[in-house]
Amino acid sequence: MAEPTTNDWLSIAKGYFEKTQFPNTVGALDGKHIRIECPKSSGSLYYNYKHFFSLILMAICDSNYCFQIIDVGSFGKESDCNVFKTSTFGKKLYDDKLNFPPEQCLPNDELGSPQPFVLVADEAFALHKNLLRPFPDAAVIITKACCVLHNFVRRRDGFSVEDTMSSSCMESVQRRGVGNIQKNAKDVREYFVEYVNNPNHALDWQNTIIGK
Template sequence: MSVEQMEEILSIVGPDLTRQTTNFRDPIEPKQRLAITLRYLAAGESFASLAYQYRLGAITVCSSVHMTCSAIEKKMMSTHIPPPTEDQWKAIASKFWDKWKFPNCLGAIDGKHITIKAPANSGSLFFNYKKTFSIVLLALVDADYRFTYIQVGDFGRASDGGVYGSSRLGRGMEAKTLNVPEDSPLPGSGVQGPMPYVIVGDAAFPLKTYLMRPFPGHRLPRWRENFNYRLSSARMVVECAFGILTARWRVLLSRLQMAPHFVDTVVMASCILHNFLTNPAQNRRWQDEAEHTGHMLPIIRNMGGNRGSKDAYGVREKFSAFFNSLEGSM
């Protein structure tokens, strides 16, 4: 992060980090609170370690991190992860076609586990299939590795179903309340007729008319393999986005030692700062670093049922036919 970028963040969140001077003590400057928080997010060090480095109390460091992350979420969420308008959805779909050759695509979706310390008296609510305690991060990513939607805080055990369906994104797509454009023909082809705008996901997600998942099985016909390849190419942007996120903010790879509602704020702030700092010229470097370290967030196994509707199967077949046509070939 450059000095200019840090100063820009400080100009946005600084007023929320300012505290009054009293007769008993001078408050910590907003710039120092921000520096402590960025160090915590980037290195994943403990509060005790940061307290030693900055010559502050561990409780002061802890409160500074929570205060700053809360201010980032409050002041920057609406500008850096806003709900897309219809024109913005169309612009995202256009980039997916230009860069990844998947038409009418609104984004790639995936979910990951964020490991946390076992909350007191929580039973098995946060206990996941990896035998750790976690919360779920659900994210939709555009063609430039930027988050367009995030949801944080679902219980780790909820990964076996219901996370996507109960999310604001899932309910909004089902109810058609997210400004998604009307169906339109695929580029250069009108044979399939008007086609819906869709999200692409892996086999963990349910098949919907607006959510495409790959064909299951092995030894598939070539035309189905072509569809799976094109969907996988488009879906990799979300994996790359998570790789860049964790390479830059390594705290997400550690076991977060705080209450779940504080974890939610830390993860939200990390995603907002990811969008703020995303630069196409630097994405390759962060991806290489993520691949070099080999550290990844645990995946979500199942985000809903496997059985789709007849209409959903029909939409997938039409996309598959398009990819095997002259207009849709790469």
């Protein structure tokens, strides 16, 4: 699997913006447990917190759910953050060697500060200038909002069995502490927060959809 070029990342960011209206996004990052039989003489290395043996798939996906970068083979006992930090592409991210495009202004914000291109991930990962994660103290509010959104979508669109998966051999990776956060990373996240909450950047179709 070839590592994306700068032009590839720009194309991925375009796809994310067209589908989600979230700018400068070059991928979604997460790790999953792949269930395996216990390798010989491995002890508890592959035994994870969900009480089965696994190796970890760490991946970045584009807006079409296609894998762009993967790291496979870490022990099941490891956490997302540790696996990412020690993976080849994780090290490249921290060393600014992933071929991300140069910083650019967000759409309709040409007079603002240029912002870096980012990966989006959950709270298992450490905040970084190129990696956005949710605010830890907003987890309850986000969960409640997702429940309300779920009900809204179901009432509007109904239920489709094709939208669900009955089973999977992939399990979420354990969450652990992620350590200190760089000040610059906090500044990037705050800028994105202000951007999406600014009335001048509201999406034209929002009120129409809400009013249906």
